[in-house]
Amino acid sequence: MPEIYTPEVVRQSSRRKLAIWAGVVVASLACGAALFLKLYHPKPHLLPPSALEGSVLKNDEDTQKQQPIADVQVVATSGTSTGEAKSNEMGFFHIVMRPGVPKGAPVTLSFRHPDYKPLDLEEISRDRLLVARLNPLHEMNPVVPRGPVVDVTNIVIRYSIQTTTNSGATAPVANDDAYTGSAITTDDQPKGPNLGTSFSAPIVSGIAGLMLSVNSNLNTCQLISRLKEGSVPFPQTSLGEATQPPVCHVPSGSSSDTQSLECICTLDGKTCGAGMANAFGAVKAALRPIAAVAVTQGPSVTLNAQNSAAAAGHSISSYQWASVGKQDVALSNATGATATATAPSCGFGTVRLTVTDDAGRVDTADVVLSPTSAMSPAPANATDRACSVTAPAPVVAVCPGAASVAVGSGPQTFAASVANTTDDSVTWEVSGVVGGDARVGTITSTGVYTPPAQVNGNTQVVIEAVLNSDRKVEGTTTVKLTSPNGTGSSGGGAIDLWTLLAQTFALGTALIARRSGCYARR
Secondary structure (H helix, E strand, C coil): CCCCHHHHHHHHHHHHHHHHHHHHHHHHHHHHHHHHHHHHHCCCCCCEEEEEEEEEEEEEHHHCCCEECCCCCEEEEEEEEEEEEEEEEEEEEEEEEECCCCCCEEEEEEEEEEEEEEEEEECHHHHCCCEEEECCCCCCCCCCCCCCCHHHHCHHHCCCCCCCCCCCCCCCCCCCHHHHHEEECCCCCCCCCCCCCHHHHHHHHHHHHHHHHCCCCCCCHHHHHHHHCCCECCCCCCCCCCCCEEECCCCCCCCCCCCCCEEEEEEEEECCCEEEEHHHHHHHHCCCCCCCCCCCCCCCCEECCCCCCCCCCCEEEEEEEEEEEECCCEEEEECEEEEEEECCCCCEEEEEEEEECCCCCEEEEEEECCCCCCCCCCCCCCCCCCCCCCCCEEEEEEEECCEEECCCCCCEEEEEECCCCCCEEEEEEEECCEEEEEECCCEEECCCCCEECCCCCCCCEEEEEEEECCCCCEEEEEEECCCCCCCCCHHCCCCCCHHHHHHHHHHHHHHHHHHHHHHCCC
């Protein structure tokens, strides 16, 4: 039978459908709101933890006294990020900040230690070590002398290294030879352990290691040179000696010439060496850059310093080329890494390269130019290991290279061109005679040559410039002597008596021989 829907049933059915649709709409709105919040209001993103590292030192004007401080409480904060740590016995600290700090964001650091004044710093977060220097809370009280004060001046350290060696059985023996080295062995050598090559070799080796740790490009020759550069001059007095020891001298080679007791080393490097080894001075010298020069010869000489190098952590900041010495050399691009030079037409010219690093430290290298060659003790590349400990030999040239001078005429000026020595003074000679004489002509101490009044059988003389610092080194040139009319010694001009007699005798001999030949033909 068919269902009959009364008005009440219809109303109830409509209300149920309306409730269902309302529920669907509310649920849809809720899902939409949740999705909107999810898309446009994301949860905050947390950065990964950040790390800060550094060290804490005691503040002092003397950098060698800036010692590390242990157990310093270090706290770092940046916004909601924070972290803390304590410095270890080396003064080092490592802080992890959570949440992480964006690179470039400011970080506040506080340093606290009961014996030091508080310190607060603001740093920018970046990848580098931080160094904090704390001032002591209580300054050291000055020592109050118990007795009269005596000012001591002109102190000279006799032995730079103190050892613990002593032969005392129960207590140290005063002035024990075990550490003073005053006694002498049978072979005239000091017995003390802090003297001699066995004692000094490991010390110098350690210094060389320190030098290479800051400049690994140094070769053997550069290590030796910069060890000498950083050395301390020998003391010129002996403390505690009423009568001062004699000055050391270079042995003559005789078996009787011995120096068995203490003597004062000279400062010229000829008796005891360059000086006393000094680690600080040697490392300071090692930190200088290395000047390198590659030379290419042609119509002009190309000088290339691009392979120069600075010590570890530094760089070359400037180049400078300059003509040094008495012979001027024309240069172009004198402030560039590569320069060109015009070689002299006679003699030697010296060009000096100066390289400067970013810390203001310098090194130099000289290039000696002649009309046909270029010489330099500097390496072509700062990394070159091959070298020679022998210094370049001094050289001398006389300019002009050749001349022709009429006898009885005016003077001719010569110049000595010297390289590879600091003492460029010379002694002038004419054909082996210092200053010359009337027969070969004379020459002054400044190289002004005056020819003889007449030719005495010599049509050529030799002008010599002998180096005063090394008499075995000399430069020479020849001078052709001519008669005033330019025909040489066979032309006119005054003739001395002996020359006239010799020529008369030769003429007579020739005539006799000619006449004898005529008779023979008859």
